[in-house]
Amino acid sequence: MSIPPTIEVRGLRKVFRQATTGQSVVAIDRLDLTIQPKEVIAIVGQTGCGKSTFFDMMIGLEAPTEGSIHIGDKSPYSDFDYFRGKMATVFQQDRLLPWRSALDNAKLPLELMGRPEDEQRERALMWLNKLGLGQFTNAYPHELSGGMRQRVAIARAFAVQPDILLADEAFGHLDEVTAAELRDTFLQLARECGSTAILITHQLEEAIAVGDRIAVFGKSAKLLADIHVNLWPKERYGELREAIQATLQSQKADPRLMQPA
Amino acid sequence: MAHVEHRESVPVLTFPRQTIVSLLVFAACWEGMSHLAPLLGIPPFAIPSLLRISKSILTITPIDIVVTLARVIAALIASFIFGLVLAMAMYRSETLDQYLHPMIRILMAVPVVSWILFAVLWFPGVEFRIGFVLVVVCGPVFLVDTLDAMRNVPRELRHMMQSFRPTTVQFFLKLMLPAIVPTIFTSWKVNISLAIRVVTIAELVGAVTGIGHQLSVAQELFSVADVFAWTIVLVALLFLLEALVARVEHRLLRWRS
Numbered sequence: 001m002s003i004p005p006t007i008e009v010r011g012l013r014k015v016f017r018q019a020t021t022g023q024s025v026v027a028i029d030r031l032d033l034t035i036q037p038k039e040v041i042a043i044v045g046q047t048g049c050g051k052s053t054f055f056d057m058m059i060g061l062e063a064p065t066e067g068s069i070h071i072g073d074k075s076p077y078s079d080f081d082y083f084r085g086k087m088a089t090v091f092q093q094d095r096l097l098p099w100r101s102a103l104d105n106a107k108l109p110l111e112l113m114g115r116p117e118d119e120q121r122e123r124a125l126m127w128l129n130k131l132g133l134g135q136f137t138n139a140y141p142h143e144l145s146g147g148m149r150q151r152v153a154i155a156r157a158f159a160v161q162p163d164i165l166l167a168d169e170a171f172g173h174l175d176e177v178t179a180a181e182l183r184d185t186f187l188q189l190a191r192e193c194g195s196t197a198i199l200i201t202h203q204l205e206e207a208i209a210v211g212d213r214i215a216v217f218g219k220s221a222k223l224l225a226d227i228h229v230n231l232w233p234k235e236r237y238g239e240l241r242e243a244i245q246a247t248l249q250s251q252k253a254d255p256r257l258m259q260p261a
Numbered sequence: 262m263a264h265v266e267h268r269e270s271v272p273v274l275t276f277p278r279q280t281i282v283s284l285l286v287f288a289a290c291w292e293g294m295s296h297l298a299p300l301l302g303i304p305p306f307a308i309p310s311l312l313r314i315s316k317s318i319l320t321i322t323p324i325d326i327v328v329t330l331a332r333v334i335a336a337l338i339a340s341f342i343f344g345l346v347l348a349m350a351m352y353r354s355e356t357l358d359q360y361l362h363p364m365i366r367i368l369m370a371v372p373v374v375s376w377i378l379f380a381v382l383w384f385p386g387v388e389f390r391i392g393f394v395l396v397v398v399c400g401p402v403f404l405v406d407t408l409d410a411m412r413n414v415p416r417e418l419r420h421m422m423q424s425f426r427p428t429t430v431q432f433f434l435k436l437m438l439p440a441i442v443p444t445i446f447t448s449w450k451v452n453i454s455l456a457i458r459v460v461t462i463a464e465l466v467g468a469v470t471g472i473g474h475q476l477s478v479a480q481e482l483f484s485v486a487d488v489f490a491w492t493i494v495l496v497a498l499l500f501l502l503e504a505l506v507a508r509v510e511h512r513l514l515r516w517r518s
Contacts, residue, residue, distance in 0.1 A: 059424045060426075061420070061423055061424065080426060081426060083426060084425070084426040085426075087424075087426075088424075088425070089421070089424040089425075091417070091420075091421060093417060095417050095418055095420075095421035097418065097435075097436070097439070097440075098516065098517075099439050099440075099442075099514075099516045100439075100516075101516075108425065108435065109425045111431075111435065112425050112426065112427045112428075112431055112435070140516045
């Protein structure tokens with residue numbers, strides 16, 4: 001397993017022009033962020049703060065207006081093809097292809113990488129088994145529950161054993177018990193794989209539960225706080241949650257976040 | 262759920278009781294009319310008896326059916342390829358779409374009869390004329406349907422697919438084509454019906470084989486029975502082709518059942 005490269009976001013800016021009004025909207029305004037290899041970072045922020053735009057830019061589907069994202073010495077946008085099989089995504093909805101069985105969905109990224117058929121099948125089956133779906137490999141998405149479909153989506157992401165995993169509100173639409181269970185599995189597998197994981201979420205409990213770090217985004221993805229969760233004792237998680245909430249409301253870093261210990 | 266059951270039922274050409282009853286009522290009315298016609302001053306050849314029509318059916322030449330069928334199938338395949346390839350190109354290139362879209366709209370607005378006249382004036386070969394008319398009428402339908410279907414593929418799925426960085430070919434083969442299969446089948450069903458009607462008209466003008474030509478001969482001979490017999494063949498052909506497409510559709514889309 002190779003060590004995933006460091007992710008460096010420098011002076012990142014994204015401006016959209018609204019089609020109807022012609023006005024410019026600054027979605028991300030000069031963001032600086034460094035994500036260390038194998039780190040699990042949760043990005044929290046209110047709706048419309050630029051989290052999803054950041055996600056799209058991380059996976060290389062949107063070009064920066066200014067600034068850069070570098071993963072190692074490569075850019076996910078300019079060196080788009082380089083990251084085939086090195087980066088995988090889990091979305092809010094499972095986004096499974098309805099005409100493919102669970103197995104065929106899980107092996108999709110391996111097909112795109114041109115892996116031999118045997119390897120595709122073997123690896124997809126392995127990940128489906130790890131996610132407890134060994135008996136449902138031939139089931140179509142509409143035959144599975146929401147939680148099971150999301151497990152297939154996670155298996156699809158892990159099938160390529162990516163260096164970088166991105167999850168955009170991946171557990172937000174599930175019931176609390178299923179979400180917690182899937183979150184734990186996801187985290188455990190990410191650690192097993194040695195992947196760097198970036199989780200976009202609006203749920204503070206989720207961010208605190210999974211993140212080594214929490215980046216709190218204000219409007220236009222302004223980095224309001226960069227929290228190392230392991231510096232906070234578990235019994236003060238409630239206070240941490242309140243401090244993040246206060247930060248999001250005031251759009252200024254809460255003083256409690258400065259000196260956690 | 263220990264295992265997932267896949268129930269499969271193959272669609273067959275069925276005739277419900279209501280269909281049979283309505284056909285029998287129609288046949289009875291027709292037979293009655295054929296006997297009443299002379300009393301009403303209508304010439305007997307205008308409404309021939311079922312026996313006379315049956316005799317005409319027995320004289321039908323299979324080669325003409327085969328020729329028409331071959332023309333329809335070949336033209337539909339050519340139209341489909343033309344429509345699909347152009348739709349993919351227009352989906353990829355907004356500029357191409359902006360230039361071609363008005364032309365496609367104009368092509369679709371031209372009446373079939375005009376195309377037949379153009380074909381007669383432009384091309385010497387009968388087969389080419391018929392093929393041209395069929396492709397120019399059916400091709401744009403395939404194109405517009407396919408392009409619309411591609412644009413309706415959910416953004417979420419396109420986004421997911423792109424996040425795994427497929428090549429352009431993979432993007433079309435693994436996502437776009439399977440996603441638009443239901444629309445492609447609907448388009449085939451519409452075009453089969455269209456092609457059967459258009460080929461008949463095209464064969465009426467200039468062809469020396471095919472069902473359209475035989476209809477033209479029957480008209481020259483004032484044989485309503487022959488016209489009726491060939492019409493029955495055309496309708497049967499249409500139902501047969503539609504049933505065939507429905508069977509393939511069911512097989513390919515069994516994941517939906």
